[in-house]
Amino acid sequence: MEGSFVVTPWQVEGKIDYAALEKQFGIKDLDRGLIERIEKHTKVLHPFIRRRIVFAQRELGWLLDEYEKGNNFYLYTGIAPSGGMHIGHLLPFMLTKWFQEKFGAEVYIQIPDEEKFLFHSFKGDAKLPLEEYHNLAENAALNIAALGFDPKKTKIFIDTDYAKTLYKQAVRVASRITFSTVKDAFGMDNSANIGWIFYTSMQAVPAFLKSVEVGHNVPCLIPLGVDQDVHFRVARDVMGKLGYYKPAILHSKFLPGLQGDDKMSQSSDNKTGVIFLDDSEETVFKKVGMALTGQQATAELQKKYGGDPDRCMVCQYYKFLFEPDDIKLEKIFDAERNGTILAGEHKKDLATRINRFLKEHRDRVAETKKQIDRFMVTD
Amino acid sequence: MEGSFVVTPWQVEGKIDYAALEKQFGIKDLDRGLIERIEKHTKVLHPFIRRRIVFAQRELGWLLDEYEKGNNFYLYTGIAPSGGMHIGHLLPFMLTKWFQEKFGAEVYIQIPDEEKFLFHSFKGDAKLPLEEYHNLAENAALNIAALGFDPKKTKIFIDTDYAKTLYKQAVRVASRITFSTVKDAFGMDNSANIGWIFYTSMQAVPAFLKSVEVGHNVPCLIPLGVDQDVHFRVARDVMGKLGYYKPAILHSKFLPGLQGDDKMSQSSDNKTGVIFLDDSEETVFKKVGMALTGQQATAELQKKYGGDPDRCMVCQYYKFLFEPDDIKLEKIFDAERNGTILAGEHKKDLATRINRFLKEHRDRVAETKKQIDRFMVTD
Numbered sequence: 001m002e003g004s005f006v007v008t009p010w011q012v013e014g015k016i017d018y019a020a021l022e023k024q025f026g027i028k029d030l031d032r033g034l035i036e037r038i039e040k041h042t043k044v045l046h047p048f049i050r051r052r053i054v055f056a057q058r059e060l061g062w063l064l065d066e067y068e069k070g071n072n073f074y075l076y077t078g079i080a081p082s083g084g085m086h087i088g089h090l091l092p093f094m095l096t097k098w099f100q101e102k103f104g105a106e107v108y109i110q111i112p113d114e115e116k117f118l119f120h121s122f123k124g125d126a127k128l129p130l131e132e133y134h135n136l137a138e139n140a141a142l143n144i145a146a147l148g149f150d151p152k153k154t155k156i157f158i159d160t161d162y163a164k165t166l167y168k169q170a171v172r173v174a175s176r177i178t179f180s181t182v183k184d185a186f187g188m189d190n191s192a193n194i195g196w197i198f199y200t201s202m203q204a205v206p207a208f209l210k211s212v213e214v215g216h217n218v219p220c221l222i223p224l225g226v227d228q229d230v231h232f233r234v235a236r237d238v239m240g241k242l243g244y245y246k247p248a249i250l251h252s253k254f255l256p257g258l259q260g261d262d263k264m265s266q267s268s269d270n271k272t273g274v275i276f277l278d279d280s281e282e283t284v285f286k287k288v289g290m291a292l293t294g295q296q297a298t299a300e301l302q303k304k305y306g307g308d309p310d311r312c313m314v315c316q317y318y319k320f321l322f323e324p325d326d327i328k329l330e331k332i333f334d335a336e337r338n339g340t341i342l343a344g345e346h347k348k349d350l351a352t353r354i355n356r357f358l359k360e361h362r363d364r365v366a367e368t369k370k371q372i373d374r375f376m377v378t379d
Numbered sequence: 380m381e382g383s384f385v386v387t388p389w390q391v392e393g394k395i396d397y398a399a400l401e402k403q404f405g406i407k408d409l410d411r412g413l414i415e416r417i418e419k420h421t422k423v424l425h426p427f428i429r430r431r432i433v434f435a436q437r438e439l440g441w442l443l444d445e446y447e448k449g450n451n452f453y454l455y456t457g458i459a460p461s462g463g464m465h466i467g468h469l470l471p472f473m474l475t476k477w478f479q480e481k482f483g484a485e486v487y488i489q490i491p492d493e494e495k496f497l498f499h500s501f502k503g504d505a506k507l508p509l510e511e512y513h514n515l516a517e518n519a520a521l522n523i524a525a526l527g528f529d530p531k532k533t534k535i536f537i538d539t540d541y542a543k544t545l546y547k548q549a550v551r552v553a554s555r556i557t558f559s560t561v562k563d564a565f566g567m568d569n570s571a572n573i574g575w576i577f578y579t580s581m582q583a584v585p586a587f588l589k590s591v592e593v594g595h596n597v598p599c600l601i602p603l604g605v606d607q608d609v610h611f612r613v614a615r616d617v618m619g620k621l622g623y624y625k626p627a628i629l630h631s632k633f634l635p636g637l638q639g640d641d642k643m644s645q646s647s648d649n650k651t652g653v654i655f656l657d658d659s660e661e662t663v664f665k666k667v668g669m670a671l672t673g674q675q676a677t678a679e680l681q682k683k684y685g686g687d688p689d690r691c692m693v694c695q696y697y698k699f700l701f702e703p704d705d706i707k708l709e710k711i712f713d714a715e716r717n718g719t720i721l722a723g724e725h726k727k728d729l730a731t732r733i734n735r736f737l738k739e740h741r742d743r744v745a746e747t748k749k750q751i752d753r754f755m756v757t758d
């Protein structure tokens with residue numbers, strides 16, 4: 001069907017209409033007024049915010065009200081790995097790290113090793129043993145910590161390691177969510193396994209865990225990929241009933257796949273559109289070389305008519321991650337529009353940038369490895 | 380309906396036909412042959428076995444085969460408290476302790492604090508906060524340890540405290556159980572909360588946990604009240620698929636209520652039929668005084684015709700718990716049959732025995748309190 005798309009935590013397909021998604025999920029625009037309120041406190045704005053990559057929110061106004069009353073928030077985000085990390089995975093963490101810096105906020109990062117294990121069991125996929133998901137979770141923790149989080153203000157936890165803390169609270173959440181509710185929210189049927197059914201209550205916990213720990217309510221801000229909103233649609237009301245604040249949420253768009261898929265996803269069959277954090281330089285050149293651009297069919301036509309930056313994945317990758325400077329980004333877009341850059345050069349430049357980013361990231365990972373224990377909590 | 384009854388982990392009602400239950404659950408008689416095989420190793424038999432209070436089993440023959448090959452088993456049992464402990468709760472633990480002594484077996488005791496919390500939430504009952512169930516669980520742990528378990532060979536754990544160990548394994552079980560299965564097995568519908576749906580996978584874990592810990596398969600024997608069998612009907616196949624032995628099970632009948640209910644249950648409205656471990660001497664005299672006996676309407680008639688020990692709760696209490704000597708028990712039954720004992724004296728004797736038992740038990744509890752940490756595991 002023309003224009004149809006699906007966005008769930010386990011499936012993102014079709015051409016996503018983010019405006020339609022706001023309506024469907026009942027979330028609100030991150031509008032000019034809210035952006036200005038953020039800017040008042042942060043002086044500068046993160047490119048994700050300036051460029052509307054973070055596009056929607058729940059109750060951000062309330063969160064800023066609380067902040068302005070002196071009631072600082074903490075941040076919660078996470079990732080459920082089903083394979084190696086790719087650069088698209090980093091977006092919510094980069095934004096979270098920026099908020100930590102600007103607001104001096106604590107950060108809770110949940111890495112559920114059981115989530116994809118349970119979901120894959122449901123689908124009947126060839127699945128890894130749980131231990132392998134735990135290894136993936138440890139690898140994710142390292143790559144996330146390496147983004148520069150403050151170890152004094154950041155807790156990273158893997159669900160099965162941290163279950164002593166999480167399960168007790170998850171039980172309280174779960175007691176107030178019926179199968180009917182998760183069935184409708186997640187599109188389950190009676191063949192869903194009982195671990196997957198329960199799982200959403202584990203994901204809810206970090207949104208009020210800080211309040212449990214300190215014994216009074218602390219506002220929570222959750223930056224996430226918009227596909228994760230459903231977990232909090234289900235759990236927000238429950239948190240209210242348990243006497244906690246409902247969390248505020250910031251929703252990001254997905255980094256598109258290099259070949260124009262709307263989400264860079266390792267679960268898609270086509271892995272050439274996905275840049276993994278451990279891809280070699282050569283692999284990056286090869287993958288970017290196959291990227292979809294907005295250019296014309298021939299160099300002649302491109303020089304004459306120019307291309308469309310919105311349809312050019314090279315331009316989009318600069319916009320999402322690889323050119324933080326708005327003026328320089330506009331120059332890149334102009335070159336595409338005016339036909340003054342051809343696909344080959346355009347791609348080579350981007351691949352070089354990506355490789356530089358990956359090298360720097362891997363150097364930080366090597367450094368972070370030595371002190372990863374400062375981030376991880378297990379009790 | 381005449382003859383109808385219900386036995387689930389959350390509801391026991393009606394006049395229980397234990398033979399019908401065996402068919403319904405697909406469990407087998409604890410027959411003469413098996414009892415003799417136990418006796419060969421233990422020399423004596425526990426009264427619960429001699430008197431067929433333990434009446435059914437799953438795969439006990441296999442367990443004894445393994446034992447005779449030198450492959451000793453461990454024991455697993457548990458209780459999910461929803462209030463104070465009563466004497467009926469002690470039966471599976473007394474039997475478990477006896478097996479520990481006779482076979483030098485390790486014992487795992489699970490006290491799920493979340494189970495009744497989740498079930499009560501489902502029923503919409505006025506429910507306690509989870510912390511209160513945790514307090515009840517601690518109290519249960521103390522009363523169980525006081526039965527004389529060997530602290531060197533006994534682990535007691537409360538689910539939310541031990542979730543770091545339990546949740547990881549429960550996820551593996553849960554991944555292979557669908558909602559359809561628990562729906563049918565436990566009589567749930569879509570209004571069941573997702574914690575209650577998941578819970579059975581937590582109860583399954585201790586049946587193979589020892590095998591996980593030591594890295595090879597160890598046979599497990601589970602003495603339980605027959606109402607708990609359903610959890611293992613659901614999980615036994617899963618354990619097989621995960622590569623572990625399926626546990627052997629011994630099923631006990633319920634200690635009847637003093638007024639003739641088929642299960643001494645604190646959840647029944649009529650608490651006068653239930654002897655709690657903290658009942659005062661006076662309360663015990665009062666409750667036993669109201670017990671149903673098998674006697675005739677008047678002392679005259681009783682002396683003339685005698686009574687029926689099978690319908691006399693006083694006789695049944697001697698049989699279940701308060702007269703281990705078979706010859707003495709037969710004398711008590713004869714006195715009832717022949718009308719040589721009248722209800723008042725009969726009841727006074729039993730109440731005196733119960734009070735002696737409770738006093739001794741409470742003395743052991745006070746002693747055990749000092750060393751309860753030797754039993755509890757939390758990591």
